[in-house]
Amino acid sequence: xRRKVIAGNWKMNxxxxxxxxxxxxxxxKLANKTLNCDVVICPPFTSxxxxxxxxxxxxxxxxxxxxxxxxxxxxxxxxxxSMLKSVGCEYVILGHSERRTIFGEKDEMINKKVRKxxxxxxxxxxxxGETLExxxxxxxxKVVKRQIEKGLNYVTPDEVLNVIIAYEPVWAIGTGKxxxxxxxQEVHAFIRKLLASMYSKDFAELIPIQYGGSVKxxxxxxxxxxxDIDGALVGGACLKADSFIGIIDAA
Numbered sequence: 001x002r003r004k005v006i007a008g009n010w011k012m013n014x015x016x017x018x019x020x021x022x023x024x025x026x027x028x029k030l031a032n033k034t035l036n037c038d039v040v041i042c043p044p045f046t047s048x049x050x051x052x053x054x055x056x057x058x059x060x061x062x063x064x065x066x067x068x069x070x071x072x073x074x075x076x077x078x079x080x081x082s083m084l085k086s087v088g089c090e091y092v093i094l095g096h097s098e099r100r101t102i103f104g105e106k107d108e109m110i111n112k113k114v115r116k117x118x119x120x121x122x123x124x125x126x127x128x129g130e131t132l133e134x135x136x137x138x139x140x141x142k143v144v145k146r147q148i149e150k151g152l153n154y155v156t157p158d159e160v161l162n163v164i165i166a167y168e169p170v171w172a173i174g175t176g177k178x179x180x181x182x183x184x185q186e187v188h189a190f191i192r193k194l195l196a197s198m199y200s201k202d203f204a205e206l207i208p209i210q211y212g213g214s215v216k217x218x219x220x221x222x223x224x225x226x227x228d229i230d231g232a233l234v235g236g237a238c239l240k241a242d243s244f245i246g247i248i249d250a251a
Contacts, residue, residue, distance in 0.1 A: 002208050004037035004224065004251045005164055005231035007063060007125060008238025009093055009212075010044060019047035023054045025241040030059060030248070037231060037251040040091050041238070045079055052088030063091030063125070066099060069112035081120035092117050093233070095127045095151055097170045107150035114151055118159045125164045125210070125233060126151050128191075132171035140169075141190055148194055157199045165191055165209045166233040172213030174235055181222045181229075184211050188228035217246025224251050 014022060023041065030039065042063040043051050052062050068078035084092060094117065095110040110126070117124040128147040130140045144167070152160060167187050169179050179187075188209050196204035211223055212233035223229055231251065237243040 002206065002230045005040060005208050005210060006037050006234065006244075006248050006251050007040035007042060007091065007093075007164075007166075007210065007231070008234050008244055009042050009065060009096070010239060011065070011098075011235065012044060013239055014043060014047065016047055016050060019043050020050060020054065022239070022241060023051055023060075026244065027055060027058050027060060029241055029245055033059075033248075035059060035248065035251075037248065039248055042091070042093055048084070048089060049087045056088075061091065062087075062089050063093060063123075064089050065093050065096070067092050067094070067113060067117065067122075069109070069116040071116075081116050081122055084122060085120055089122060091123045091125055091164075093125045093127065093166075095147070097127060097129055097168060097173060101170070107147060110151050111153045114163070115154060118155065118162055121162075123162050123164060125166050127166045127168050127212070127233070129168040129170050129173075129213075135169065135171060140187060144187060144191060145194055148191065149198065152198065157203050160195075160199055160203060161206055163207065164231075165195075165207060166212050167191060167209060168212035168233060174214070176214055178214045178216075178219055178223075179211070181226050184223060185226040185228060188226065192228050215247060217243055217250065220247040220250035 040061045040063045042065050064084045094113045099105045114124045128144050130143045192204050208230035210231040210233045211229050215232045216237050
């Protein structure tokens with residue numbers, strides 16, 4: 001059985017004190033729960049060090065929202081994989097649609113980041129997904145196939161077991177629209193079949209595939225009960241402890 005992963009992407013929200021308050025509330029409310037899923041929080045860079053100190057010894061794991069593919073150098077404003085490791089990160093979100101659309105990141109750059117993360121023992125959460133226009137043109141599978149094949153280029157079978165795929169239809173992120181459980185499952189099944197063709201069926205069965213896109217406590221259970229949906233990459237709903245825990249409880 002694949003273990004579900006519930007990850008919260010805080011995006012550009014919460015200063016240091018707000019981060020501390022939210023993490024302490026999460027930690028307290030999760031303290032007595034026995035979970036059959038992994039819980040990951042991805043605060044802004046400015047809160048990572050303090051976040052790690054608070055969650056130390058708890059069931060909560062730490063991730064970052066992005067990183068660069070070089071180890072060091074003249075890359076103003078960038079953060080390296082080793083820097084993330086040094087503050088206790090285990091995961092890193094890569095290829096999010098906002099990075100692709102707002103900041104112009106291409107598949108080739110995202111692939112460099114994925115490979116660098118793996119080399120530094122960080123678990124990449126590789127985001128893929130189509131825009132509304134692409135869905136309406138019925139090219140969802142073509143887009144997702146390209147993003148996964150290029151995103152995992154040169155990633156070996158052993159390495160891919162450290163990767164999480166997050167399917168996030170761009171039209172459902174922050175819009176309040178959610179893919180129906182059937183729509184989400186259809187794409188997740190396609191992704192697993194694609195991974196089987198790229199690696200093997202056995203490997204594909206071990207790789208978690210999350211769903212992201214307006215996941216909330218009231219739709220999480222139905223989404224997470226789908227055969228190939230192995231967790232959620234949560235946006236807005238992770239910024240309130242109770243709603244994030246509602247999704248964790250659904251898992």
